[in-house]
Structure formats: structure tokens, C-alpha cells
Amino acid sequence: MRLTQGTPADLLFEVQFKHLNAGYVHGVVKDKLGTGVRPNLQVKLNEHAADPLPIYEQSADGRVHLFSVPLRADRLKDGLNHLHIISASGQPMASYPVHIGNQVLGEADRRIASLEAEVAFLKHMVLNQNNEALPARLAFMKSEIIAICSDMLSLQRTNLERESSAAKTASLPASSLRATSR
Secondary structure, eight states: OGGGTTOOHHHHEEEEEEEEETTEEEEEEEESSOOOOOOOEEEEETTSOOEEOOEEEEOTTSOEEEEEEEOOGGGOOSEEEEEEEEETTOOEEEEEEEEESSOOOOHHHHHHHHHHHHHHHHHHHHHTOOGGGHHHHHHHHHHHHHHHHHHHHHHHHHHHHHHHHHHHHHHHHHHHHHHHHO
């Protein structure tokens, strides 16, 4: 237990957002080292003051903690909002984009917005780094950057397949008309 005191929270815990339901963002905080320590994390919506992360359940071994964060209407703005999970010292752990208003996003647009949020989060981590844990953070960021690049390539492939499919369907009626007129 004493060995983990003073350790940056991003080396101890991993935050994952699961879904948005009935005005609550649900997620999981996983204990990377299996210490069984309850995370002391905070949640921040946009630029408002941080509140304690509301953890409502944990696993029997204390490695998995479930949280549910209400999206308070008085803190939301029209357009893009960001829900940030941060450590008690203000270190960023994760970010979840929430769009309010009349914008219909396709699957590709949602993936792009998610990738942009991840890149912004990684940029924030690089600019606000703790030099004591630099090697571990760099290794983590390398793996995250590789995952983002992989996602971007698959997104490009999906868009290319859609474009080629649309081009084929657009050229089919013209070629079928030529075949029937002969």
C-alpha cells in the first residue's frame, strides 16, 4: 500500500467509458496493479469545478470500480462538451465528448470525434507531464498512438470502400441503360 502512495494515478488506474444512458455517463475504473485501493478521482464537465467521481459499486477484490456521472444541465453548453476524469492532483485520466444540439453524426463522424478527443487528451498529457513517471508514460502513449493510427487507417479504409461502392452504384444504371438500348 505504501509503495503506491505518490504514484501518478494514470499508472495505477485505467478509466473506460461504457455508455450514456438517461443523462448519466457510465464507466469503469480498473486497478492496473491489483492493489485494491479505491481510486480518489474527480470528474469535471467543461471548465467547471471538479467534483468527486461517484463510484457506486466495486468488485469483491477491489480491482474494478463502476461509476455513473450525471450530466448536469446547468454545466452543459450547446455544441461539444467534454467530461474529464482527473486525479486528485489534477492529472487527466480520460475524456468523454458529449454533443448537445441539432447535429446528426454518422458512425464515421462519431469515430472521428472520438479520435480527436483522444488526440487532444494525449496532447494534454504530453504538455502536462510528470517527469518522475516519464518512461512509463511514454510507453503508454506509444501504445495509444499506435491504436489511434490503426483506428484512423480502418476509418480511411471504410470511407474508401463507401466511396468505391457509391461510384459502382452510380455507374451501374448508366451501363445497364447502354446494354438494354443495343
